[in-house]
Amino acid sequence: MPGKAMWHRMLMCGALAIATVATTEGTASAATQCFSQSYSDGAQIVPGTGGGQVTRSITRQRAANTWDDWVWRGTEFQCPRNRTCDYAWSKSKTTNTGWAVGGGTDLGNASSPSKKWYNAVIPLVGGYQRTTEISTNFTWTVHLNGGDVAQPIQVAVRRWTQGDFSGGWVRTNRGCQGGTNYEWNGNVRFGNWTRNVFEKEKVGYAVNGRM
Numbered sequence: 001m002p003g004k005a006m007w008h009r010m011l012m013c014g015a016l017a018i019a020t021v022a023t024t025e026g027t028a029s030a031a032t033q034c035f036s037q038s039y040s041d042g043a044q045i046v047p048g049t050g051g052g053q054v055t056r057s058i059t060r061q062r063a064a065n066t067w068d069d070w071v072w073r074g075t076e077f078q079c080p081r082n083r084t085c086d087y088a089w090s091k092s093k094t095t096n097t098g099w100a101v102g103g104g105t106d107l108g109n110a111s112s113p114s115k116k117w118y119n120a121v122i123p124l125v126g127g128y129q130r131t132t133e134i135s136t137n138f139t140w141t142v143h144l145n146g147g148d149v150a151q152p153i154q155v156a157v158r159r160w161t162q163g164d165f166s167g168g169w170v171r172t173n174r175g176c177q178g179g180t181n182y183e184w185n186g187n188v189r190f191g192n193w194t195r196n197v198f199e200k201e202k203v204g205y206a207v208n209g210r211m
Contacts, residue, residue, distance in 0.1 A: 031184045033169060034176035041112035045190045046169040046182055047120045053184050055167045057124035057193070063160035066199060071097045071134065073206070074152035079144035087205075088141040089152050097156045099130045103195035110168065110190050121165055125193050132156070134201045142205045151206045158196035165191045 031053065040046050048055035072095045079085035105125070110117045122128055138152045166189050169182035 032172070033182050033184075034179050035169070035182050036179040040169075040171070040180065040182065041114055041116050043112040043117060044109040044171050045188060046171075047110060047117055047165070048167055049169070053167070053169070053186075055121065055124065055165055057121070057126070057163060058166050058189075059161055059163040061162050062197075066157050066159045067196075068202070069097070069101060069156040069158050069196070070153055071095050071156050072154040074138070076149050076151045077144075078149045079146055081146040083146050085144040085146075085148075086141050087144055087150050089138050089150075089205075091138050091152065092136070093138065093152075093154065094133060094135045095154050096131050096133050097198070099127045099132065099198050100195045101158070103128065103193065105193040106191055108164075108191035110165070121191065124165065125163070125195065127197065128193070128195050130198075132198050132201075134203070136203045138203075142207065144207065148207055153204065153206050155202040155204075156198055157200045157202060159199055160194065161197050162192065162194040164189050164193070 033049070035046060072093060074089065074091065074093070077085075077087050077089065079087070105118065105122060105128075107115065107117055107121065110121065134154050134156065136152075136154055142150055144150055167186045168184075168188055168190060170185045170188055172181045172183050174181040
């Protein structure tokens with residue numbers, strides 16, 4: 001049956017084409033580079049150098065709860081005892097506050113004597129070095145009982161996040177002309193980072209230590 005024989009040949013050719021594509025992709029995923037000592041600085045993992053080799057920052061965990069960062073406190077006012085007060089503090093205040101307050105980065109296996117890869121991976125952590133501006137006009141009134149102390153405040157509401165980095169050139173310890181061979185591994189994880197994501201602002205008066 002000529003038709004059946006032709007269909008069989010087409011299936012065989014299709015299978016061969018698929019096998020060829022799979023082999024080509026396998027070769028690409030095992031890409032190697034010869035890095036000089038001055039470039040790699042002896043690191044076990046070198047972040048992606050562009051093209052198809054891209055290092056990513058991965059968020060692994062977000063805290064369930066937020067926390068309040070009191071970024072500014074104004075002058076205190078105390079209501080005299082044995083009376084009540086309506087306190088209005090008229091002032092405009094602008095505060096710049098960083099997103100990475102209390103955060104940090106450890107490069108782990110991408111470490112090198114000069115820490116040269118720090119500036120390569122930090123920009124991958126979204127908002128790590130960002131700042132945000134809180135501007136407030138304190139013109140409203142708060143009612144105080146005798147002896148109460150009021151203080152205008154600005155609060156940055158933050159949430160702890162942490163993660164690591166994925167994808168890099170892994171040192172093979174095989175020498176090459178002028179340096180050491182590194183092999184690309186898109187799944188290798190290294191280092192860790194923590195930061196506080198700025199989520200929103202709160203402004204108001206703290207009375208006796210409470211908002």
